[in-house]
Amino acid sequence: MSSTVGPGVLAAKRSRRLKEGAIASVLFACAAASTLVTVGVVAALLGETIGFFREVSLVEFLTSTRWEPMFRDRHFGVLPLLSGSFLIAAGAGVIALPLGLLTAIFLSEYAGPRLRRTLKPVLEVLAGVPTVIYGYFALTFITPLLRVFLPETEIFNAAAASIVVGVMIIPTVSSLSEDALRAVPDSLREGAYGLGATKLEVSTRVVVPAALSGIIASFILGLSRAVGETMAVTIAAGNLPNLTLNPLESMQTMTAYIVQASLGDTPQGTIVYRTLFAVGMTLFLATLAMNILSQWVLAKFREEYR
């Protein structure tokens, strides 16, 4: 330090450095807190889940075909709930995956910029409508409509749930797929046009294959959303744990069970209270596995163009 710098300036510099350091620490703490949330989720689920498996064997949980935790003769087989969740998600996928992909192709390859700017926000609204409203729509509109054509449809049925969940996840599939399609460089399209390909051929044989990793990732993510969906399936599909493939029957999903059990009186320490956490853990692991798979597909099979 040269002699022209007085002690006052040095002190000001030090306090400035201290302040900067303090701010950086606070900001870091906020970012790091997000990891604590994950730790909290796992810890909260794990504690009571371990308690649950002290009373119920893992074998029964995974192989028994009956889920009757509230009856006198109790059964804790998670299969009916798992099949309910995945069947409804599969039904939603049948609707949302093709529609979402075609929508993405339309927005990316066919629609002009103005049409895209109008359509995209409208589709985003589909994802923003509260799910309880989808439940109402399924119960008061879709189910009566189904019963006109298929009178044997039950009031609570998996098909109506699948349909509304499918509509709900269209934007998830379409917006992520569209991002992937638009990331394909124009030189590829121009090359194909130069060889005499039509727009259909360019879209389906060049652009879609080039964006396939992103499209598949969007499919998996959409299905994961469907598995985690709660209110629409609770309202539309009902509360009957039912190991069946018939979409016209009532089914209970993992999420619907959690809602049903927590609406009733479930004091801490009871086995019913613990089932919440065991089923929640199963749901958490299932969706986490799907989300990680989606990221892995994206990273592993990405076609890089530059």
Place this chain on the structure above:
Amino acid sequence: MSERTPVPIGTAESAFDRRRRLFGVMFAWLCGAATLVGVAALVVLLVDVLIDGLPRLDVQLLTSFASRFPERAGVRAALAGSIWLLVLTAVISFPVSVAAAIYLEEYAPKGWITKVIQTNIANLAGVPSIVYGILGLALFVRAMGLDRSILSGALTLSLLVMPVIIMASQEAIRAVPPTIREAAYGLGATRWQVVSYQVLPMAFPGILTGTILALSRAVGETAPLILVGAVGFVAFTPRGIMDQFTVLPLQIYSWISRPQDEFRELAAAGIIVLLLLLLTMNAAAIILRNRALARR
């Protein structure tokens, strides 16, 4: 396409080329129709709700509490609860999320810790909302003894929306051109001065929009609040953050669950109120953003 013979310009289209062109047109229509399915579903849903609910929508609906008698029931407690929850969730989640976003974009060194935090935030955004409810039940309601209060609900919803706000804020901060930062650093500004005087004001409209969109998702949430003990029948408006509460989506759910048709109508009217609340929030987002943009 090896069988294809070149067609000289000006001659008639071959049957093969006509088929290709026809398929092309059909595919374009198919894609357009698929896009319209989503739009049409939205329209049908809104019209269905409006037809069912509009006859029941009046001032009395807003001023009455829940009741066993559908003709006397209203959304007063639920609307108040939703607004309480919205404000409290915003107050809790906004500062923490923006701070986290600033750290990740402006401060974080490239390294495994940053990568872990970033991956973790992306994964948290994919966790089903009901799992946050289970966390809220175990952590806030039981372990911290906050009971079935608005505070428990707001903390739970804050955890739920934080990943979304963080990612939206990061995007807004990333969109600020680096030249702005370099100019400020060149004038001798400290990192915090660069962030607080230059980056944040420019990123603010984007951050605000992302936050309000995330909060409107929170307002529509039902499942996690059922877990932390919000109930469908509350006959008072909350007076403090430790009070019991209900929210609009939950009130709607409890009406849907009843078999009588009058309650279905009530549910549809409640849905209209909820949609109006969401519409107001989104309009506010647009107005605030335009103001912030104009002030620049």
